[in-house]
Amino acid sequence: MIYILSGLTGLLILVALFTFIHKRRHSEDPETIVAPPADCCGAHAICEKELNVYRQIAPEAYTDEQIEVFRDILYTLRPEEVEEWLISLEKREINLPLILRQEAIELIP
Secondary structure, three states, X not given: OHHHHHHHHHHHHHHHHHHHHHHHHHOOOOOOOXXXXXXXXXXXXXXXXXXXXXXXXXXXXXXXXXXXXXXXXXXXXXXXXXXXXXXXXXXXXXXXXXXXXXXXXXXXO
């Protein structure tokens, strides 16, 4: 009986040691928090100034290339950022292309 308990104790110590070493080797640096630029509207986590050239364009008037610019940004956002991004677009009077509206809504958690 004592041999079984000693063996289990030794095994648990080895597992704990290997787990500690593995976590220490594979731990990543915490994410660096970067403050948004001073001219950012503050309503979203990512400030895309390049979209400001699309102010007051009708949602159905975008070209395929312009739609792809919006789509690329949309799919690089985390799901929790999508709603804030849409609010930011609205505040800046930038209309989301019609074809992307449903996609954006589906990404909101």
